[in-house]
Amino acid sequence: MSAGIYLHIPFCRSRCSYCDFATDVFKSDAVVERYVSALVKEIENFSQTAQSIDTIYFGGGTPSLLAPGQLEKILNSIYKKFPLVENLELTMEMNPATVTPETLNSYKSLGVNRASFGAQTFDDTELKRLGRRHTANDVRETIELLRNAGFDNVSFDLIAGLPRQTLADWERNLDEALELNPEHLSLYLLEIHEGTPLAEQIRSRRQPLPDEDLPGEMYELMLEKTARKGYEQYEISNFSLPGFQSKHNTKYWLCEPVYAFGVSAHSFDGKHRYANERDTAKYVDLIESSSGAEVYREETDLGSEFVFLGLRLSEGIDLGEYEKRFGANLREKYAADLRRLEEFGLIEFAGNNLRLTRKGMVYSNEVFSVFV
Numbered sequence: 001m002s003a004g005i006y007l008h009i010p011f012c013r014s015r016c017s018y019c020d021f022a023t024d025v026f027k028s029d030a031v032v033e034r035y036v037s038a039l040v041k042e043i044e045n046f047s048q049t050a051q052s053i054d055t056i057y058f059g060g061g062t063p064s065l066l067a068p069g070q071l072e073k074i075l076n077s078i079y080k081k082f083p084l085v086e087n088l089e090l091t092m093e094m095n096p097a098t099v100t101p102e103t104l105n106s107y108k109s110l111g112v113n114r115a116s117f118g119a120q121t122f123d124d125t126e127l128k129r130l131g132r133r134h135t136a137n138d139v140r141e142t143i144e145l146l147r148n149a150g151f152d153n154v155s156f157d158l159i160a161g162l163p164r165q166t167l168a169d170w171e172r173n174l175d176e177a178l179e180l181n182p183e184h185l186s187l188y189l190l191e192i193h194e195g196t197p198l199a200e201q202i203r204s205r206r207q208p209l210p211d212e213d214l215p216g217e218m219y220e221l222m223l224e225k226t227a228r229k230g231y232e233q234y235e236i237s238n239f240s241l242p243g244f245q246s247k248h249n250t251k252y253w254l255c256e257p258v259y260a261f262g263v264s265a266h267s268f269d270g271k272h273r274y275a276n277e278r279d280t281a282k283y284v285d286l287i288e289s290s291s292g293a294e295v296y297r298e299e300t301d302l303g304s305e306f307v308f309l310g311l312r313l314s315e316g317i318d319l320g321e322y323e324k325r326f327g328a329n330l331r332e333k334y335a336a337d338l339r340r341l342e343e344f345g346l347i348e349f350a351g352n353n354l355r356l357t358r359k360g361m362v363y364s365n366e367v368f369s370v371f372v
């Protein structure tokens with residue numbers, strides 16, 4: 001089995017109000033340059049027996065803040081270390097209004113063949129309120145720039161359930177998104193994370209709390225509209241035209257190995273999970289002053305992760321594979337819980353697979369809590 005590589009680029013031009021990803025505000029080109037050198041050193045010092053690689057994913061943050069020369073430096077260090085398979089999927093996350101025809105052409109010629117960016121909403125007032133630094137028109141332009149540069153595997157994200165958003169607003173957003181014919185769409189329901197400006201705005205009533213029933217209705221609408229346009233839902237929040245599923249992200253849901261580099265990056269080597277230092281300045285200092293990053297081994301229950309990550313996929317989990325990997329019969333191990341979830345109409349058995357129902361996808365956290 002081939003593995004994936006994840007590279008974390010922890011810089012954003014500014015922070016969006018809802019986001020709790022591990023990113024810092026971009027300070028200067030010099031800070032990014034120093035970070036890139038540390039990242040390259042971490043890859044060069046990686047000691048694991050090299051496994052072949054079939055996906056590389058630059059995530060963030062805003063990887064499109066990297067100059068093409070920096071991207072090349074990072075890729076070269078990977079190419080020296082790991083054997084690659086042909087037709088590698090190489091994704092780069094981008095922010096609208098951060099790319100030009102020149103940078104996109106350079107990224108493309110360096111092998112980037114999949115682009116993924118956050119659109120969030122096509123409502124300019126809402127974008128401003130969320131702290132986004134682009135307009136809806138920038139989203140349309142970014143797609144056009146990507147197409148002109150020859151990208152034929154493009155994905156973008158929308159968030160449903162934003163404060164003040166009505167069902168009709170969400171419908172308009174979906175229509176706008178589908179009009180742009182992306183190969184892939186990530187449609188998330190808003191999560192309110194403690195400690196974010198949005199959580200504070202809601203607590204102090206400067207923003208309304210989203211309506212309780214609305215997310216379920218919005219979810220139903222996105223399933224209907226995407227299906228009508230030929231998109232397949234392959235994961236709770238992910239939709240693609242046939243053949244355009246994210247190979248990289250699917251590795252997480254199937255608990256396949258992904259080696260991750262950069263601040264706060266999380267790796268899985270097939271047996272254990274590891275987490276890097278979470279603070280960017282500390283991460284860079286550690287790498288500069290020693291031969292490796294500080295890596296913490298995480299105590300995890302792989303059996304339960306296999307279940308609650310795999311259940312995110314539309315096809316669910318293969319019960320035979322569970323038995324092979326963990327030496328237990330899932331139906332017997334969780335007999336009472338599975339019966340209860342089945343009675344509530346949240347899960348179903350299909351052949352030798354266990355999967356979420358449509359209702360289970362809306363209330364997935366209730367299902368996952370059984371296995372955590």
Ligand SMILES: C[S@@+](CC[C@H](N)C(=O)[O-])C[C@H]1O[C@@H](n2cnc3c(N)ncnc32)[C@H](O)[C@@H]1O
Pocket residue numbers: 018019020021059060061062093094095096116117118119120157158159188189190191192193
């Ligand atoms: C790393 S960002 C994508 C690339 C880029 N940084 C951008 O924002 O354009 C990952 C995506 O996660 C989603 N996301 C982040 N925080 C979220 C939240 N609190 N609720 C729902 N979706 C969220 C957004 O759709 C965002 O585009």
Ligand code: SF4
Pocket residue numbers: 011012014015016019020021023060061062095118
């Ligand atoms: S949503 Fe994207 S641009 Fe906004 S803070 Fe999070 S990672 Fe940065």
